[in-house]
Amino acid sequence: MASTVLIVDDSLTVRMDLHEAFEEGGFRTVLCAGGAEARAAFDAEQFDVALFDVLLPDADGVELLRELRTHPRHAGVVALLLSSEAEVSDRLRGLRHGADDYVGKPYDAHAVVARSRELLRQGAETPAERSVLVIDDSLTFREELRGLLNAAGYEVHTAASGEEGLRAAAARPPSAIIVDGVLPGIDGATVIRRVRLDATLRNVPCLLLTAADDYATELQILDAGADAFVRKQESLAVVLAKLAAVLRKSAGVPLPAAGPFHGQVKVLLVDPDRGYLDRAAEQLREEGYEPVAAPDADDALAMLAVQPAGCVVLAVDTPGVDGFALCSRIRSVPGLRDMPVIGLGTGDTLLDCLAAGADDYVRRDDGVSTLRAHLRAHLRRQQLHEQNRRIRDELMRRELEAAEERAARQIAEARAELVEELEWRNRELEAFSGSVSHDLRSPLQTILSFSELLLEERTDREPVDLVLRIHKAAQRMNALIDALLQLAGANRGQIQRTEVDLSALAADVVDELRQRDPDRDVEVAVEAGMRARCDGELVRAVLINLVGNAWKFTGRAASPRIEIGRSRSAFYVRDNGAGFPTERADQLFRPFGRLHDNSDFPGTGIGLTTVQRIVDRHGGRVWAHSEPGRGATFSFTLPDP
Structure with a gap:
């Protein structure tokens, strides 16, 4: 449906001129010659645009505008004021009372139609x-x-x-x-x-x-x-x-097409010389601009506060206008600092004018034609800058949205991982606390009981037997505490990777076991040339636990044998000891997880948990394969960083 325009003006010539221009533009018009007809139209008609002449024989156009804004059917109508009044105060009064724009007479009817269409398009969202x-x-x-x-x-x-x-x-x-x-x-x-x-x-x-x-x-x-x-x-x-x-x-205005500047732009002329203002305004209007005249800095600032202009032309060396101060003030306001400012002078004030913040300088004696040329150049440049700025803002907005989306996704993933790890560690801590309390209580009770017997001297037992039992319990507690400290060390600190000879490290571990248990005859084969980039101290703890377990669980084998070698990318420790069901291997890597009775094969139950933590910190994995009575193989990887 065609948009409807209410035109209120006491001049028949103006009404018919605007009627023809709007009708040619595809609008329907409602024409009123005064305030009474306009008020009747408020109640009888539905329209999208309203144009009011400020001076009417029976009403004030600004007052009609205020009535329009309070009318429930027309509060959001696009409103323009038409006036031949040249005073800035009249323009300010109209804009401050709700006008979307103010058009000075004489005007270009087609420009008024274009401006109305633009305002309607910008307000298309209801x-x-x-x-x-x-x-x-x-x-x-x-x-x-x-x-x-x-x-x-x-x-x-x-x-x-x-x-x-x-x-x-x-x-x-x-x-x-x-x-x-x-x-x-x-x-x-x-x-x-x-x-x-x-x-x-x-x-x-x-x-x-x-x-x-x-x-x-x-x-x-x-x-x-x-x-x-x-x-x-x-x-x-x-x-x-x-x-x-x-x-x-x-609402968002589409980017303007590149190229020379076209369209009606407001140009604020600040000059106390009324004759020059009239001449400049006439020629600028012929060029397609809408000139707005202001005789002094106060009126200019008031005008800019209500409705910024496309460009400001200000006199810098004329009594009555402190052009340099006005220019500096404009440059200090964020919403105005990018607006082109052209200084207008008669003397040699070019450098002072540019130093105050002006973009250009035109001598008054050069005539309005020179001013128009400078004005065209700056507005064309301003349009290109604005277009580039909008493109940059859009690119930055999209980049910011993408970055925020990536950050939100990473935070969500990290939070999920932390929550999962926290829940796992909480479960582990619960099991750990119960097991530690139980395992430490037994040797501690032994130490306490036999110590009390020695103190009371009420036993037939040999003192040597009591001391041996106390010593054995203390060793058990010491082993538990050492294992706990080793587990804690596997959970903190940074990995210090160096080139490590794993064959030599394994041989040292085996020698320590032989020295500790010289009565046992265990065949141990260590593959030569095994090397890896890893933390030597931590991997030594891995071998101590794995080889130590193999040494212990081959205690009942007829011909105990242990192999330490490498198969493809994995290292392994293999024995022919007691073994266990492979499907229950995961239980061994939990704190205090056991598959054998502690009386048959005593231990802390923490060693394999420590092995898993150390291998995990290196970015590798550990697993086990076994059968009851046929030995076990523990394998682990140490990938390069």
């Missing part, structure tokens, strides 16, 4: 699809604003303080934030600064409510990162209009 967070400590004001926004189709959430508002925004990012400047705790400007620092919220439009009425405060608000501000003494309809404007602006 308010019903958007949510608004209102942060204000006044319950009355919050509920009043909630009612207005709900009537306009917005979903509204509220908060009574800045901290509460930030938490609510983080939990559920809104489409826009309206925040009071004065709040308990952190103030509204701080809330906006924190929003701009949050990766999730930094693009959310923010409106700040203020009771101040001076230009400096307005610029400070914009410096804080606000997209717009509304004075509290104004009608709430202005809040609705400003909200619709910033949401349209944030």
Whole structure:
């Protein structure tokens, strides 16, 4: 369906000119000659765009705009003001009361149509699809604003303080934030600064409510990162209009096509010379620009605070305008610092002008044609910079999202691994605690009991027999403690890999066993030339446990034999001792896991757990194969780092 435009102007010529241009552009028009007809149209017609002449015989166009904004059917309508008034104050008044744009007469009718279409496209997303967070400590004001926004189709959430508002925004990012400047705790400007620092919220439009009425405060608000501000003494309809404007602006505009700059752009002319302003404005308008005249720095700053321009041309050496100070001030405002500024002078002030922050300098005597050429060049460059910036921002956004996704995935994986390991270690610790308590209690009870007998001297036993029993129990406790310390050492510290001769290491372990048990005759074969890059001290503990177990479990073999060698990538220790069922091999690697009675083959039950920990820390694995009565083979790998 064609969009409808309400045109309110007392000039028949203007009405018909705009009617023809909009009709040619595919719009339907509703024409009104004054305020009474416009008010009747508010109730009878549904329209998408409204154009008001500021000066009407029976009404004020700005007042009509305010009535439109409070009307339940038309609060979100795109509104433009038409006026031949040249004063900046008139333009500011219209924009501050909810106008989406202000078009000065004489105007290009087709440019007005294009601007209306652009504003409609930017606001294509309906308010019903958007949510608004209102942060204000006044319950009355919050509920009043909630009612207005709900009537306009917005979903509204509220908060009574800045901290509460930030938490609510983080939990559920809104489409826009309206925040009071004065709040308990952190103030509204701080809330906006924190929003701009949050990766999730930094693009959310923010409106700040203020009771101040001076230009400096307005610029400070914009410096804080606000997209717009509304004075509290104004009608709430202005809040609705400003909200619709910033949401349209944030809806996302497609990148402009590369090439020369085309289209109507606002150019702010700051010069007290009214004659020069009129001549420059006329020629710039012919070029397709929309000139906005400001006679002094205060009006210029006020205009920029409400509606930034595409470029600023300012007199730098004319009484009445401190152009250098104005240029420096523009460069200090984040939202304005990238805007092109062209200095206009009569003397030799080029260097001073550029030092103050201007992008270019044009002599007044060179004429408006020279100014137009410089203006075209800077706007073309600005367009290319903006296009490149948007492309970079999009690439950075995608890269940031990808990085955040990777980080979140890595954190989730690491957390899952830590949780799994923690649960496993907790189960292991429970079993470990019970086993340690049991195994340490037996030798300790022996030591205590026989020590008491010696002290009381009430036994027929030989003292030597008692001492031997105490000594044996102490050795048992010492072996348990040594095994526990060895297990603890296998769980901490860094692996120090060096080139290690495993054949020589195994031979040393066998020699120690022979010295400790000289009465046993065990045949041991150690393969020569076995080498690996590993931690020699830790791997020595592996061989001590594996070869020691083989030595112990061959104690009842007729011809005990132990082989230490290498098969492909794995090292092994093989014996012909008691053996065990292979399907129960995993039980041996648990703390205090045993498959034989401790009275037949005594031991701590910790050695194979230590072996597994050490091999795991080297990045290898350990396993066992056996049959009852036919010996066992323990194999392990030590992969290179």
